Amino acid sequence: xxxxxxAGTAAPIEWKIIVEAHERIRPRIHRTPVLTSESLDAxxxxxxxxxxxxLQKTGSFKIRGATNAIFSLTxxxxxxxVVTHSSGNHAAAVACAARWRGTTASIxxxxxxxxxxxxxxxxxxxxxxxxxxxVTSRAETASRIQAETGAVMIHxxxxxxxxxxxxxxxKELLEDISDLDAVLSxxxxxxxxxxxxxxxxxxxxxxxxxxxxxxxxxxxxxxxxSGKLQTLESSDTIADGLRASxxxxxxxxxxxxLDGVLLVSEAEIVxxxxxxxxxxxxxxxxxxxxxxxxxxxxxxxxxIAMAQRRGDGPAKVGIILxxxxxxLKL
Amino acid sequence: xxxxxxAGTAAPIEWKIIVEAHERIRPRIHRTPVLTSESLDAxxxxxxxxxxxxLQKTGSFKIRGATNAIFSLTxxxxxxxVVTHSSGNHAAAVACAARWRGTTASIxxxxxxxxxxxxxxxxxxxxxxxxxxxVTSRAETASRIQAETGAVMIHxxxxxxxxxxxxxxxKELLEDISDLDAVLSxxxxxxxxxxxxxxxxxxxxxxxxxxxxxxxxxxxxxxxxSGKLQTLESSDTIADGLRASxxxxxxxxxxxxLDGVLLVSEAEIVxxxxxxxxxxxxxxxxxxxxxxxxxxxxxxxxxIAMAQRRGDGPAKVGIILxxxxxxLKL
Numbered sequence: 001x002x003x004x005x006x007a008g009t010a011a012p013i014e015w016k017i018i019v020e021a022h023e024r025i026r027p028r029i030h031r032t033p034v035l036t037s038e039s040l041d042a043x044x045x046x047x048x049x050x051x052x053x054x055l056q057k058t059g060s061f062k063i064r065g066a067t068n069a070i071f072s073l074t075x076x077x078x079x080x081x082v083v084t085h086s087s088g089n090h091a092a093a094v095a096c097a098a099r100w101r102g103t104t105a106s107i108x109x110x111x112x113x114x115x116x117x118x119x120x121x122x123x124x125x126x127x128x129x130x131x132x133x134x135v136t137s138r139a140e141t142a143s144r145i146q147a148e149t150g151a152v153m154i155h156x157x158x159x160x161x162x163x164x165x166x167x168x169x170x171k172e173l174l175e176d177i178s179d180l181d182a183v184l185s186x187x188x189x190x191x192x193x194x195x196x197x198x199x200x201x202x203x204x205x206x207x208x209x210x211x212x213x214x215x216x217x218x219x220x221x222x223x224x225x226s227g228k229l230q231t232l233e234s235s236d237t238i239a240d241g242l243r244a245s246x247x248x249x250x251x252x253x254x255x256x257x258l259d260g261v262l263l264v265s266e267a268e269i270v271x272x273x274x275x276x277x278x279x280x281x282x283x284x285x286x287x288x289x290x291x292x293x294x295x296x297x298x299x300x301x302x303x304i305a306m307a308q309r310r311g312d313g314p315a316k317v318g319i320i321l322x323x324x325x326x327x328l329k330l
Numbered sequence: 331x332x333x334x335x336x337a338g339t340a341a342p343i344e345w346k347i348i349v350e351a352h353e354r355i356r357p358r359i360h361r362t363p364v365l366t367s368e369s370l371d372a373x374x375x376x377x378x379x380x381x382x383x384x385l386q387k388t389g390s391f392k393i394r395g396a397t398n399a400i401f402s403l404t405x406x407x408x409x410x411x412v413v414t415h416s417s418g419n420h421a422a423a424v425a426c427a428a429r430w431r432g433t434t435a436s437i438x439x440x441x442x443x444x445x446x447x448x449x450x451x452x453x454x455x456x457x458x459x460x461x462x463x464x465v466t467s468r469a470e471t472a473s474r475i476q477a478e479t480g481a482v483m484i485h486x487x488x489x490x491x492x493x494x495x496x497x498x499x500x501k502e503l504l505e506d507i508s509d510l511d512a513v514l515s516x517x518x519x520x521x522x523x524x525x526x527x528x529x530x531x532x533x534x535x536x537x538x539x540x541x542x543x544x545x546x547x548x549x550x551x552x553x554x555x556s557g558k559l560q561t562l563e564s565s566d567t568i569a570d571g572l573r574a575s576x577x578x579x580x581x582x583x584x585x586x587x588l589d590g591v592l593l594v595s596e597a598e599i600v601x602x603x604x605x606x607x608x609x610x611x612x613x614x615x616x617x618x619x620x621x622x623x624x625x626x627x628x629x630x631x632x633x634i635a636m637a638q639r640r641g642d643g644p645a646k647v648g649i650i651l652x653x654x655x656x657x658l659k660l
Contacts, residue, residue, distance in 0.1 A: 035363075055611055281654030282385070330604045
């Protein structure tokens with residue numbers, strides 16, 4: 001019987017692990033495009049490079065980590081099935097990757113998860129169990145299912161295989177745009193953000209990485225400021241993908257590699273989302289907009305410590321657009 | 331004084347002209363991505379390759395033709411300014427390309443053009459004159475401005491430079507996906523569709539090209555069927571970009587190169603648009619959806635005469651998503 005968190009080791013995630021993860025998932029995922037927008041560049045006073053994980057399979061970056069984790073399982077693990085808890089995108093990703101691998105997925109989702117995300121899980125053959133919309137309830141529910149069925153836990157972020165998978169988005173971004181000065185990524189449980197630190201700084205060590213977080217779900221900001229892991233019991237931010245809190249594993253990576261956490265208001269999230277839909281003609285969910293919002297403030301560039309403008313023009317900033325799963329009213 | 335239509339020649343648009351147009355516009359436009367969607371492939375029973383001109387500068391393919399035409403002008407022409415009439419996307423494209431070239435643009439738009447398209451024209455510095463929403467009124471209004479100001483007409487489609495510019499979208503699509511069996515494109519005045527015939531068949535002669543048109547704006551279908559150019563005085567289709575009718579120049583190219591015109595209902599347009607927003611996470615306008623709609627019908631593949639399925643799997647079909655300029659309600 002595997003431990004509750006079989007990927008949990010104290011060893012750092014080395015570059016070799018990330019390269020292997022990328023090779024493992026590459027045949028199954030999209031190489032998402034990096035898009036640009038002159039009108040958003042003008043608003044930001046920087047050159048922005050959007051890594052469009054909203055255009056990824058299952059509509060978010062989560063398929064990267066889920067595929068890496070599930071295709072790392074032994075055949076015996078696969079026979080037992082997998083279980084996870086998620087506000088939505090990791091849920092769909094686990095259900096999809098489980099189907100690819102030929103195993104079953106039990107998914108614990110908060111009862112206030114958007115209907116579109118529940119439908120996606122079901123469309124991939126995932127079996128949903130609803131829980132209360134807080135971190136404690138979803139972890140407990142998942143543990144119960146795990147105990148009852150023997151399924152392997154695929155944690156949404158507290159898992160090295162997941163983090164290594166998520167790191168490949170930033171790795172691809174840096175492969176495409178090698179001279180970025182900084183990368184902005186949303187932060188929730190920290191799987192994407194710690195992966196972004198690893199993938200981006202592994203390619204270009206001098207680059208800066210910032211986490212972007214709703215004021216209404218500010219645990220990463222408080223953890224970062226205090227140097228002690230803070231929790232978030234629940235949140236009603238519109239950024240429904242960012243209602244989880246950091247794990248010791250992701251916080252440890254962020255403490256080592258992250259350059260800062262930037263908070264944004266709900267109004268800033270909505271304004272940034274609308275700009276991206278209108279100007280870039282892509283559908284993003286509110287969580288994605290959180291990574292653009294800080295740089296649209298007049299103080300944005302200063303705040304992210306990029307006063308060191310480039311000699312050859314404005315700063316070049318990568319932005320990870322994490323997903324595009326929203327309920328559409330057409 | 332140049333003729334009303336200085337690009338009007340009876341000579342065919344040769345491949346060399348298209349290559350030159352591509353070289354001329356390449357530094358100024360986006361090389362738009364070609365996206366795929368497994369779930370839409372499953373619905374269509376074909377492998378679909380979406381050329382995303384909704385992600386193009388100004389939000390549509392129209393910038394290709396406008397840039398080619400305006401950067402083909404002499405310096406003397408440039409001093410006189412340019413004028414055009416358009417339901418919206420060509421308007422924004424001409425205004426944008428005129429600004430790039432450092433000249434002024436007068437734009438005639440139907441008074442029922444979407445507000446978002448009017449704002450776009452103004453944001454590029456274009457000067458709008460509104461007309462009645464029919465072909466006669468807009469042509470007359472543009473001619474009057476042309477006579478009064480001496481500006482050079484940049485016709486939205488009845489112009490070889492425009493057609494050569496629009497052809498580069500299909501040229502790029504075939505450069506990326508060389509073994510397509512067919513390409514579907516919306517048709518209105520025929521600039522994009524005749525350009526698609528030239529760009530696609532110039533790269534791969536055996537490939538088939540179909541025009542896709544709303545039932546409520548079926549002039550191209552009637553022209554194609556009858557062999558005689560038919561007109562459309564006005565239309566209320568939701569596909570607001572497709573309310574123009576073919577010109578002799580575009581009809582002549584279509585008669586030589588096109589493989590058929592497929593009609594779709596308003597309901598089919600809306601359903602296809604919703605699918606693309608939901609599954610592909612991109613914002614398209616209704617006119618773009620017209621090119622997906624026919625292949626979603628159960629009879630779609632048969633209808634477009636692709637019974638000749640490939641030995642190595644389902645047919646590979648390119649779809650030109652022409653634009654993404656819609657009024658968003660967020």
